[in-house]
Amino acid sequence: xxxxxxxxxxxxxxxxxxxxxxxxxxxxxxxxxxxxxxxxxxxxxxxxxxxxxxxxxxxxxxxxxxxxxxxxxxxxxxxxxxxxxxxxxxxxxxxxxxxxxxxxxxxxxxxxxxxxxxxxxxxxxxxxxxxxxxxxxxxxxxxxxxx
Amino acid sequence: xxxxxxxxxxxxxxxxxxxxxxxxxxxxxxxxxxxxxxxxxxxxxxxxxxxxxxxxxxxxxxxxxxxxxxxxxxxxxxxxxxxxxxxxxxxxxxxxxxxxxxxxxxxxxxxxxxxxxxxxxxxxxxxxxxxx
Numbered sequence: 001x002x003x004x005x006x007x008x009x010x011x012x013x014x015x016x017x018x019x020x021x022x023x024x025x026x027x028x029x030x031x032x033x034x035x036x037x038x039x040x041x042x043x044x045x046x047x048x049x050x051x052x053x054x055x056x057x058x059x060x061x062x063x064x065x066x067x068x069x070x071x072x073x074x075x076x077x078x079x080x081x082x083x084x085x086x087x088x089x090x091x092x093x094x095x096x097x098x099x100x101x102x103x104x105x106x107x108x109x110x111x112x113x114x115x116x117x118x119x120x121x122x123x124x125x126x127x128x129x130x131x132x133x134x135x136x137x138x139x140x141x142x143x144x145x146x147x
Numbered sequence: 148x149x150x151x152x153x154x155x156x157x158x159x160x161x162x163x164x165x166x167x168x169x170x171x172x173x174x175x176x177x178x179x180x181x182x183x184x185x186x187x188x189x190x191x192x193x194x195x196x197x198x199x200x201x202x203x204x205x206x207x208x209x210x211x212x213x214x215x216x217x218x219x220x221x222x223x224x225x226x227x228x229x230x231x232x233x234x235x236x237x238x239x240x241x242x243x244x245x246x247x248x249x250x251x252x253x254x255x256x257x258x259x260x261x262x263x264x265x266x267x268x269x270x271x272x273x274x275x276x277x278x279x
Binding site: 011042045046047048049050051052055056058061062063064065089092093094095096097098100112117124126127128130 | 175176188190195216219224226227229230231246257258
C-alpha cells in the first residue's frame with residue numbers, strides 16, 4: 001500500500017529528472033526520451049486534478065472489470081482496491097512473455113481537500129477510472145465582506 | 148516440443164517509432180492458447196478502436212495506439228500526475244507459421260487482444276502408418 005501526500009508543486013523525482021536531462025544533453029536523446037516503458041512504481045498510476053468545484057482522480061486500470069474494483073472514501077482519503085484477474089485457464093497457458101501484473105492491488109490517495117463523498121461519481125471507460133468528487137461546502141472558498 | 152516453442156518466440160524489443168513526441172511502450176503478455184494460436188495482450192488504457200493501428204508487414208507485426216485522456220480544461224490544476232495519454236508503439240517479429248490473413252484483434256477495458264492463428268501447414272499432423 002502506498003500513501004503519499006504532496007505539497008503543491010513538489011516533485012519527488014525532480015533530482016532524477018535533472019540527472020536524466022543532463023544525460024540526454026550529453027548523449028543525445030538516447031536516455032528514455034523517445035521510448036518510455038510504462039509500468040513500475042505504484043499501481044495503479046493516478047492523476048489528481050483540483051478544480052474549483054470538485055476534485056478529479058483518474059486511475060489507469062487497463063484490463064480491470066467493474067466488479068473487480070472497490071472504491072472507498074474516509075475523510076480525505078480515497079482508497080482504490082481491486083484485483084487484476086489472470087485468464088481463467090491461466091495454468092494451462094504457455095507464457096512466452098508476461099509483463100502485465102496480476103493479483104490484488106490497493107492504493108491510498110490523500111485528497112488535497114475535503115469532499116462530499118455522497119455525491120461522488122465514478123466511471124470506468126477504456127481502462128481508465130475517473131472519479132469526480134465534489135468538494136464539501138466547508139472546503140470551498142467563502143467571500144468575506146469587508147465593512 | 149520445447150525446441151519448437153523457442154522457434155515461435157515473439158521478439159518483443161521496444162522499437163523506436165517514427166512518431167513525434169513521446170512514445171510509450173505498452174506492457175504485453177504473450178501466450179500460447181490451448182488451440183495452438185498465439186495470443187498477444189497489450190495494455191492501451193484510454194484508447195478507442197479508431198485510434199489503434201495494427202499492421203503486418205514483411206514478417207513484422209506493429210501495434211500503434213493513440214490514447215487521449217479526458218481533458219478537464221484550465222480550471223483544473225494538476226495536483227499529481229502519474230500517467231498521461233500518448234502514442235503507444237511496439238513491434239514484434241513473426242515467424243512464418245502464422246496465418247496472417249486470419250489475425251484477429253479486439254479491444255475491451257483498455258486491453259487490446261490480438262489472436263494469431265497458426266497456419267494449417269504449421270500445425271502438427273499425425274501421420275498414419277498404413278499396414279500392408
